[in-house]
Amino acid sequence: MSFFGLRRSPKAGSDRRVLVAFSGRLDPVVLAAALRIARAENAALVPAYLITVPLSQPFDSPLVREVGQALPVLEGIEHEANRAGIEVDARMERGRSLRDGLARLWSEEHFDRIILPANPESRHGFSESDLAWALMNTPTETIVLRPAPAEAA
């Protein structure tokens, strides 16, 4: 937050990148925190919607139904990032599992910080074992965020 509480625009073309990975939907509390972190670090936010490709399907097959679900979610996040003055560079990434999708993503791209929403009670968040795996394997500093209490149920 800058002087007098006015929000500042990020430096155009900032090379710092904050990844927030999720599936299904992104908890608004997690999104708000991710935006705050991106702003504080003058970084671009990279919201990544992870799509799990079932083993019964070729890995490179088009995923029309999943894309149809992911698009409005990513657009909603882009709106919020835009409102907050944060540069945003959304992704739709595939994997055989959430872990596989994450691993592929961070092997392809550099991130200065990774945010993972924890929600073991919901299929939309990372389970305890996913989070433990992520913390063991992450290439950079990783933050695990809890969702809003109502969302966790």
Added chain:
Amino acid sequence: MRGRYRILLGAAAGVGKTYRMLEEGRQALDQGVDVVIGYLEPHDRPDTVALAEGLEVVPRRKIEHGGVTLEEMDVEAVVRRVPELALIDELAHTNAPGSQNQKRYEDIEEVLDAGIDVISTVNIQHLESLNDLVFELTGVRVRETVPDRVLDEADEVVLVDLTPDDLRERIQAGKVYPAGRIESALQNFFKADNLSSLRQLALREVAEDVEARRSVVTFDDPLARRAIGDRILVLVEPGPSGQRLLRRAWRSGQRLGADIDALWVHPPGDSLSDRDRTALAALRRLAVTLGVHFLEEEDGDFVAAVKRVAGDRGTTYVFWIAPQERRLELALGRSQLYRLIEALPGIDIRLSADRPRGRQEPQ
């Protein structure tokens, strides 16, 4: 059997959707159809109230919330009543907390599933995929949105059209809002420019809907399919805007039933920065997920490359981020856009505005 779903689409409030819905209900009633009003928003408009007289109204459901009594459509009562046709206004409406469904379009799906025909209404700005565009055009962020599939799944989408001048006249005459809100409405959302943009969006949406329904017809002959079907070419650059453009084109492609090619043109020997190389790889991965053919052309002449690929691929529609060109280039006739238009006769070109980096929107 599921009921038939007819949606009356308008560019803005006040164009006459509810009135048209009631007119159609009355016509059906005159023809002996069993019609009820499932939900009506008369907005205190005397003409609308008068037109609803004589039509059976299913009583609304009362919901207590925070000490206030709210009224919503009683879905169960409508289904129990089993009319042949239900008139249900404003499908984008968000129901009061405690309602069975969060949104009215979900209520309508239950009514349709009960085999009851439905006529409903919606304004173009409520469509989810257009939310961003509507904000960019009007500066107004619409909070109540509905998924595009609602329109896609309707049996008929009918445009209720009114010119911006006519609508402003209606507002000025007090036919849409009460006296205290007229000036504010005309100075803000209902400015002529806004209405003109929204009207264009509504017209385009209905045109694409008609096109999508037409292209459901299958052709056995591949040549006939090629001649009739649309094929989109998306001109991408590595980076966030390329990702956005490709996603937007995919959405249009779904609606048009069109195949999509993405094309990246770069000059020979051009070396990419690490950042661009990463962004290009991400763009390729997105293309795979979307089922888009990703093409790469090395050519110093961007327009020539696009023309060549468009010819080879049978392109009918080009998507491009509006290029930022200098006045001098425009004055000297060296504009890429003009050259592209000239090079692609008979091909529609849709320009998408690039969103500025991290632009702050009004709160």
